[in-house]
Amino acid sequence: MSYKFIEHPADIAVEVDGNSLEELFKSACYAWREAAMDLSSFNKESSKKFIFNGTTSEILLIELLSELNFQLYSKKWVFVTIQNLAVEKTDSDYHLEIELFGQTFHPEIHNMKEEIKAITYHQVKIERIGNLYKTLIVFDV
Amino acid sequence: MNISGIEIEKVSDNLWEIPRTGGMLVPGRIYASEKMFKETLQNDEAIKQVINVAHLPGIQKYSLAMPDIHWGYGFPIGGVAATDINSGVISPGGVGYDINCGVRLAKTSLNYNSIKSRIQKLVENLFNDIPTGVGSSGAIKKLNSHEIKKILRDGSEWAITNGFGSEEDLILTEEKGKIKDADPDAVSNRAIERGMDQAGTLGSGNHFLEIDIVDEIYDEKAAAILGLFTDQIVIQIHTGSRGLGYQICDDYLKVLVQSGKKFGFNLPDKQLACAPINSEEGQNYLGAMRSAANFAWNNRQIIMHLAKKSFNRTLNISDSELNFSLIYDVCHNIAKIEEHIIDGKPKKVCVHRKGATRAFPANNNLIPDKYKSIGQPVLIPGDMGRYSFVSIGTEKAMEETFGSSCHGAGRVQSRHQALKAAKGKNLIDELTKKGIVIQAKGYKTIAEEMPHAYKDVSDVVDVMHNAGISTKVAKLKPIGVIKG
Numbered sequence: 001m002s003y004k005f006i007e008h009p010a011d012i013a014v015e016v017d018g019n020s021l022e023e024l025f026k027s028a029c030y031a032w033r034e035a036a037m038d039l040s041s042f043n044k045e046s047s048k049k050f051i052f053n054g055t056t057s058e059i060l061l062i063e064l065l066s067e068l069n070f071q072l073y074s075k076k077w078v079f080v081t082i083q084n085l086a087v088e089k090t091d092s093d094y095h096l097e098i099e100l101f102g103q104t105f106h107p108e109i110h111n112m113k114e115e116i117k118a119i120t121y122h123q124v125k126i127e128r129i130g131n132l133y134k135t136l137i138v139f140d141v
Numbered sequence: 142m143n144i145s146g147i148e149i150e151k152v153s154d155n156l157w158e159i160p161r162t163g164g165m166l167v168p169g170r171i172y173a174s175e176k177m178f179k180e181t182l183q184n185d186e187a188i189k190q191v192i193n194v195a196h197l198p199g200i201q202k203y204s205l206a207m208p209d210i211h212w213g214y215g216f217p218i219g220g221v222a223a224t225d226i227n228s229g230v231i232s233p234g235g236v237g238y239d240i241n242c243g244v245r246l247a248k249t250s251l252n253y254n255s256i257k258s259r260i261q262k263l264v265e266n267l268f269n270d271i272p273t274g275v276g277s278s279g280a281i282k283k284l285n286s287h288e289i290k291k292i293l294r295d296g297s298e299w300a301i302t303n304g305f306g307s308e309e310d311l312i313l314t315e316e317k318g319k320i321k322d323a324d325p326d327a328v329s330n331r332a333i334e335r336g337m338d339q340a341g342t343l344g345s346g347n348h349f350l351e352i353d354i355v356d357e358i359y360d361e362k363a364a365a366i367l368g369l370f371t372d373q374i375v376i377q378i379h380t381g382s383r384g385l386g387y388q389i390c391d392d393y394l395k396v397l398v399q400s401g402k403k404f405g406f407n408l409p410d411k412q413l414a415c416a417p418i419n420s421e422e423g424q425n426y427l428g429a430m431r432s433a434a435n436f437a438w439n440n441r442q443i444i445m446h447l448a449k450k451s452f453n454r455t456l457n458i459s460d461s462e463l464n465f466s467l468i469y470d471v472c473h474n475i476a477k478i479e480e481h482i483i484d485g486k487p488k489k490v491c492v493h494r495k496g497a498t499r500a501f502p503a504n505n506n507l508i509p510d511k512y513k514s515i516g517q518p519v520l521i522p523g524d525m526g527r528y529s530f531v532s533i534g535t536e537k538a539m540e541e542t543f544g545s546s547c548h549g550a551g552r553v554q555s556r557h558q559a560l561k562a563a564k565g566k567n568l569i570d571e572l573t574k575k576g577i578v579i580q581a582k583g584y585k586t587i588a589e590e591m592p593h594a595y596k597d598v599s600d601v602v603d604v605m606h607n608a609g610i611s612t613k614v615a616k617l618k619p620i621g622v623i624k625g
Contacts, residue, residue: 009555010212
């Protein structure tokens with residue numbers, strides 16, 4: 001499970017991978033967080049659970065990251081660790097359940113790095129190459 | 142010329158055409174100098190995006206790009222496309238995430254000498270008085286959903302009603318600060334929640350408030366009508382619809398990506414997700430987009446008022462001594478229903494301007510009476526270390542670009558490259574030596590937004606001037622900048 005930020009003309013691009021869809025999704029969450037926040041002074045204060053559905057795994061991934069974005073900018077809450085993450089494929093769509101531990105964002109203590117306007121659809125395509133699931137994700141800043 | 146396998150034909154010194162091929166419904170046209178093609182456009186995927194946009198159902202005449210063209214999501218930044226309102230589509234990618242990101246220019250009766258000893262203090266007070274930065278909030282108390290919906294419907298009128306300016310400001314704002322037929326009910330609760338504490342906030346990234354001096358005047362007659370004189374202190378504000386707008390774009394991209402199959406569109410890029418203008422999805426997006434546009438105008442109205450108060454307080458002068466007033470406010474990320482001449486006949490079209498500014502000519506009935514003799518002001522900000530420009534719209538813009546011009550400079554370095562180039566430099570010192578006082582939330586912002594991360598905006602403005610699309614009136618030089 002890993003992520004690597006790559007050059008992009010205007011925004012933030014990151015290649016994420018994982019040995020399973022779950023691991024890929026976790027990589028993406030940590031990549032998002034690193035792009036958005038300086039996490040050095042955060043603690044696990046509270047937990048939140050979310051459920052998502054999407055017709056494709058890519059839509060599911062964007063839903064998840066968009067929720068993290070919303071939690072930060074509207075609810076002023078950021079995740080510290082991912083407690084549980086499960087992705088299930090049914091006949092017609094994908095289903096994700098996730099539990100996160102995190103903390104309220106306090107601007108006087110915590111540093112935001114970039115304001116991520118949105119998680120774009122640009123070149124999001126989850127591919128399995130050997131044992132690794134990979135995709136590129138671009139955050140509009 | 143051939144760029145990355147794409148044949149591009151020269152129409153004139155500043156205009157190039159990509160002939161129709163494959164699934165393109167119209168040719169592409171790019172306003173640029175030959176120098177721009179050689180230096181920056183060679184490796185820019187934006188040219189392919191001009192071709193992709195030409196596939197949009199109902200597109201009229203050309204898929205256009207202004208000389209600040211660079212890569213974007215779906216549409217290139219600097220892209221303009223008009224679609225037939227009956228048979229055509231509307232695409233959130235043709236507007237952008239920051240709906241009604243735009244620029245406002247206000248003037249004072251002060252000159253540089255009258256404030257030069259107090260610029261530092263002025264910048265500090267502006268920075269304290271106007272919320273800036275990532276996740277910035279709190280210019281006014283957190284609003285409830287009901288108040289936000291009023292702003293979405295009423296735009297700048299909300300600000301005026303609540304004491305942030307005067308009726309005169311509405312006349313001097315594009316769409317009078319309130320685009321009609323906004324539909325707050327088409328805006329998600331999530332988007333409303335994102336907007337609740339962001340009214341009157343500047344945001345971050347390339348958003349700014351700048352104190353400029355009028356450095357050079359090119360058109361004395363137009364400058365006089367705009368109330369500009371050499372050495373005058375003016376204020377530019379660049380911001381948009383903040384998190385509310387980003388969320389609306391996000392919400393509707395999701396809807397339209399998923400409804401694409403229903404409409405049977407076969408488009409070369411998922412980010413060109415679109416719906417027929419007359420469909421329920423199209424009308425809902427239009428209503429929500431207009432709501433975000435109104436939120437942005439209200440935002441810039443509040444910020445301008447806060448800036449005026451900062452000037453009053455810092456310089457300890459009255460309104461009558463300061464004479465702080467709005468010149469104009471333009472948006473550069475929007476889609477609007479307008480009437481244009483196509484094949485010799487007037488036709489209603491949906492004009493998408495993504496990183497492009499409306500540039501209507503003299504005598505157009507949609508521009509303020511006081512500017513009818515010269516044309517609509519076109520406000521084009523540059524980077525924080527060089528200059529910005531004021532131009533005016535022309536009849537040629539109406540004939541060739543659906544009344545549109547450029548919007549700014551465009552990046553040439555990624556944020557990472559800019560940060561790397563800034564290592565070991567003291568950028569604040571460098572700007573100070575140029576006579577520019579800057580205050581930002583963090584040094585990282587200054588490094589990412591350093592002047593050489595951007596094209597030289599004068600190249601962009603000159604192309605539009607030489608092409609007769611928008612003609613130069615004045616050059617503005619920054620002396621104080623606040624950034625998020």
